[in-house]
Amino acid sequence: MKSISHETLYRSLYRIRRVEEEIARVYPTDKIQSPVHLSIGQEAVSVGVAEALKPQDAVFGTYRSHALYLAKGGDLKKMIAELYGKHTGSNKGKGGSMHLIDVRVGVMGASAIVGTTIPQAVGFALAIRYRGDRDRIAVSFFGDGGVDEGVWHESMNFAALRKLPVIFICENNFYAIHSHERARHARANIVERARAYGMPAERIEGNDVLKIYERARRARQAITAGKSGPIFFECMTYRWRQHVGPGDDYDQGYRTKKELEPWVKNDQLPRIGNLLAPKKRAAIERAVEREIKAAFAYAEKSPFPKVEELFTDVFA
Amino acid sequence: MKERILTYAEAIREAQEQEMARDSSVFMFGMGVDDHIAMWGTTAGLQKRFGASRIFDTPLSEDAMTGVAIGAALAGLRPIHAHIRMDFLLLAMNQIVNIAAKARYMYGGSVNIPAVFRSVIGRSWGQGAQHSQALYSFFMHVPGLKVVIPSTPYDAKGTLIQSIRDNNPVVFIEHRMLHTMKGHVPAKPYTVPFGRARVLKQGSDVTIVGISYMVPESLRAAHLLEDAGIRVEVIDPVTLAPLDMDTILRSVKKTKHLLIADNAWPTCGAGAEIIARIVEYFQKEKLALPKLERLGFAATTCPPSRPLEDRFYPNPRTIAEAAHRLLHGRRPWTAKGEISKEIAEFRGPF
Known part of the structure; x- marks a missing residue:
């Protein structure tokens, strides 16, 4: 088994956590005047999968995609500038937090409409097959809410029918906004549904970044070796903060702090951090903090788009 | 050639x-x-x-x-x-x-x-x-x-x-x-640019903008109107977005009468958009407003029963009569041309 560098994993997990904590800290200043859906608590899924991918692989995400964007190599400065609505942003200030894109590293976009990017990942995989690219796959990220959408079923079916080079990652954080999976699914059987469409599917418990990485790595290998069509993973995870916004919402009655506790206890950040030599860990953290500071400074001093930009990019 | x-x-x-x-x-x-x-x-x-x-x-x-x-x-x-x-x-x-x-x-x-x-x-x-x-x-x-x-x-x-x-x-x-x-149709590949309407028939009395199948139906209506001495200009927008308003405006400034023969419901439709832009233009230029009318699907759901279906769609007769009314008000005039050839000859089931 090829083992992943714990330093790499820790750097990515720490970076995402700290970027989002910083976003939450800045948010009350109203410098970010657009919704943010924080990934805090769920970083392990994006990090585990992205570390198993290559730069040429394409990922498609959801409105909660800060973690995916950063894990896949999206530019941090451009991301923060985008949240600030600046011209230097990843989307020139025209997308915002919910639509982060960085084509250079295969972050192919995210949608505010649940389930919407799933077939796009499948279409990208169709194009990979069409062109005969061997060492390239597409990965679709969606939540347990995305599974409710009709397009999920249509996409599963077509991907399996065509045996397309795509990995499906269901980030199951139990909630579609504030509605628990229990209130939406007659049976908690997401992986069974995926299998019914004709693809291998596995549920990965415990937000386990090492396991997620290892499964994704093997899945990519099987697909690029031509030994498998689409492969499905349901990754159990938990959103620590509000559905949208910087705070938490355990006082709102739809969930309890007790429900959160095991996930905090099982936090992957200290788990991987503790595998590192303290000096090494501190060095990583220092470097990340410097990078984050620079990114926010870059966003602060970047210009807003000129008013004429309102009308550019409507058409090619 | x-x-x-x-x-x-x-x-x-x-x-x-x-x-x-x-x-x-x-x-x-x-x-x-x-x-x-x-x-x-x-x-x-x-x-x-x-x-x-x-x-x-x-x-x-x-x-x-x-x-x-x-x-x-x-x-x-x-x-x-x-x-x-x-x-x-x-x-x-x-x-x-x-x-x-x-x-x-x-x-x-x-x-x-x-x-x-x-x-x-x-x-x-x-x-x-x-x-x-x-x-x-x-x-x-x-x-x-x-x-x-x-x-x-x-x-x-x-x-x-x-x-x-x-x-x-x-x-x-x-x-x-x-x-x-x-x-x-030329054999070689060629492109037709978007946003350029075609004037398919020139005339000076009334402009009819037809959309899709309503273009040939409007040309037939124009033929019927010739019997009443009305010279019709027929325009095909070809693309609705982008929309070539210049060609339509030029024609309407000349004829002072515009009928839209839409192939859809008039409400919030392509014809509504064209007429809104014409009103805005004439108002801005302080010109006397032309006479304007929309014709399209009947404001109901399309039924399969033939006598009802025939009333649902515009046809050369209803287009011609609407254009005539636009020019001459309620003066009685009726045209023929209820059912065009391709509709009469069509056999299903698909």
Whole structure:
């Protein structure tokens, strides 16, 4: 088994956590005047999968995609500038937090409409097959809410029918906004549904970044070796903060702090951090903090788009 | 030069064949594109020539397949997604409106969506409530989409080639009754630019803007009006987004009378948009407002029963009478021309 560098994993997990904590800290200043859906608590899924991918692989995400964007190599400065609505942003200030894109590293976009990017990942995989690219796959990220959408079923079916080079990652954080999976699914059987469409599917418990990485790595290998069509993973995870916004919402009655506790206890950040030599860990953290500071400074001093930009990019 | 006569359906087929031969990134899919009906001939023989990887049938999954087209476009391909009825596009609205139309903009210009969504509209016989709708005004409403609706075989080929080469999402709309109509179509590939209306018949008394199948129906109406000594100018916008208002305004300034013969419901429709822009223009220029009227589907659901269906759609007689009323008020005048040849001759069931 090829083992992943714990330093790499820790750097990515720490970076995402700290970027989002910083976003939450800045948010009350109203410098970010657009919704943010924080990934805090769920970083392990994006990090585990992205570390198993290559730069040429394409990922498609959801409105909660800060973690995916950063894990896949999206530019941090451009991301923060985008949240600030600046011209230097990843989307020139025209997308915002919910639509982060960085084509250079295969972050192919995210949608505010649940389930919407799933077939796009499948279409990208169709194009990979069409062109005969061997060492390239597409990965679709969606939540347990995305599974409710009709397009999920249509996409599963077509991907399996065509045996397309795509990995499906269901980030199951139990909630579609504030509605628990229990209130939406007659049976908690997401992986069974995926299998019914004709693809291998596995549920990965415990937000386990090492396991997620290892499964994704093997899945990519099987697909690029031509030994498998689409492969499905349901990754159990938990959103620590509000559905949208910087705070938490355990006082709102739809969930309890007790429900959160095991996930905090099982936090992957200290788990991987503790595998590192303290000096090494501190060095990583220092470097990340410097990078984050620079990114926010870059966003602060970047210009807003000129008013004429309102009308550019409507058409090619 | 000898004219080369093709049907509208053959012109569409030829546009796709020539573009697929020219550019290996062009491919197409849709329900029934490879069956024996071949979308009424518009895809005939393409799978035999290009193989099943470049033209294929799909599951009945309009939503996902539209997303697949967009994903393939994001990867640099140029998909054509074909629908045998425009009504089915309602199942694809999320992908077309929320992603295809917006991707380039909301992704800060870093991607293009060069996809064509072909769809067929129109009456034939008794298609009823859900096989008759012409929903192009839905798409005109949304920035980022081009809406192309040619009425002649020449324009069908030229605008479809332009649609395929365009780097933006294009909704391309064909009327069933146009498929069998014939006209001159050059053999070589050529493009017809978007946003240029055609004046198909010149006249000085009244302007009729026809849309899709209402173009030939308006030309027939113009012929009927000649008997009453009325000289009609008939305009085909060819594309609704972009919309060539200059040509329409020039004509209306001359004739002072405009009738829109729409192939859809008038309410919030293409005709409503054209008339709104005319009113704005004349008001701004402090000109006397011309006489304006819209004609289109009856404000009801399309029924299959023949006597009801015949009343639902505009026809050369109702178009001619509306134009006559516009010029001469209630002065009694009746025309003939209830049922055009291709409708009378049409046999189903499909």
